[in-house]
Amino acid sequence: MRNALFSLAVALGLLGLPAIDARADDANGVTVSHAFARATPGGSNISAAFMEIASEKGDKLVSASSPVAGRVEIHTHIKQGDVMKMRRVDDLVIEAGKPHALKPMGDHIMLMELKEPLKEGGTLKLTLTFEKAGAVEVDAPILAPGSMGAKGADAKPAGDAASGHESHDHH
Numbered sequence: 001m002r003n004a005l006f007s008l009a010v011a012l013g014l015l016g017l018p019a020i021d022a023r024a025d026d027a028n029g030v031t032v033s034h035a036f037a038r039a040t041p042g043g044s045n046i047s048a049a050f051m052e053i054a055s056e057k058g059d060k061l062v063s064a065s066s067p068v069a070g071r072v073e074i075h076t077h078i079k080q081g082d083v084m085k086m087r088r089v090d091d092l093v094i095e096a097g098k099p100h101a102l103k104p105m106g107d108h109i110m111l112m113e114l115k116e117p118l119k120e121g122g123t124l125k126l127t128l129t130f131e132k133a134g135a136v137e138v139d140a141p142i143l144a145p146g147s148m149g150a151k152g153a154d155a156k157p158a159g160d161a162a163s164g165h166e167s168h169d170h171h
Contacts, residue, residue, distance in 0.1 A: 028133035029056035030094070035140035036149055037111070039120040047118050048075075049109040049126055049140050050102045050149065058096035060131040067125055070113025077105055086110075091131075104148055118142045 035051035053061065064072045074092055077084045084105065092107055094100045102108045109126065111118075118124060119142060126138040143149070 028059075028130075030054070030059055030130055030133040030136055032128065032136060032138050034149060035126070035138050036143050036147065037118055037124040037126075037140045038147055039122075039142050039145050040114060040118045041145040044117075045112070045114045047111045047114065048104070049111060049124060049138075050104060051109075051138065051140065052099050052101050053092075053094050053128075054099040055094040055096060055130075055133070057132065059094045059133050061092040061094060061128055062090075062131050063129045064109045065127045065129075066111060068115050068118070069111040070115065071111075072126075073110045073112070074107070075110045076107045094130075120144050 031054045033052050033054070035049065037049040038047050040047050049064075061074060064074060066072055073088045074090070075086050076089050076092075078087050079085075088110070089107075092100060092102075100107070109128075111124075122142040124140040124142055126140055128136045128138060130136065
């Protein structure tokens with residue numbers, strides 16, 4: 001098994017693909033991958049974290065926290081007429097065997113009342129709490145403001161490229 005993993009890592013390295021993704025695994029079958037947060041521009045005290053969450057048995061993300069944020073909420077975007085509005089939600093259902101993407105202009109983790117700036121190149125410590133699996137620790141690399149993730153780090157969302165929170169409305 002160890003030789004097979006080593007061979008896979010070498011093969012992925014030769015293809016120019018990352019051999020290891022930022023992952024957090026829980027004994028109860030929750031996997032968090034492709035996690036990242038956006039650096040805070042200027043004096044901003046808000047940011048967002050994105051990732052993919054999978055669960056073998058199905059679960060529900062019920063809360064999130066971070067030592068650098070005074071408040072952390074689960075958010076989604078809802079279309080109202082021709083405008084996308086950000087809204088806080090109580091939880092996110094993670095269906096068994098169906099990865100749930102938390103991405104810009106979609107579901108995400110909102111970090112507010114930041115105690116310090118999130119600096120590009122750093123790491124955000126995040127705790128996700130699930131109804132069944134409990135707490136899962138995530139280390140999310142901090143990418144440039146407006147980043148769409150590792151594969152699209154140079155892409156910018158429509159609207160406010162610095163934060164992507166142009167329609168921010170806390171309800």
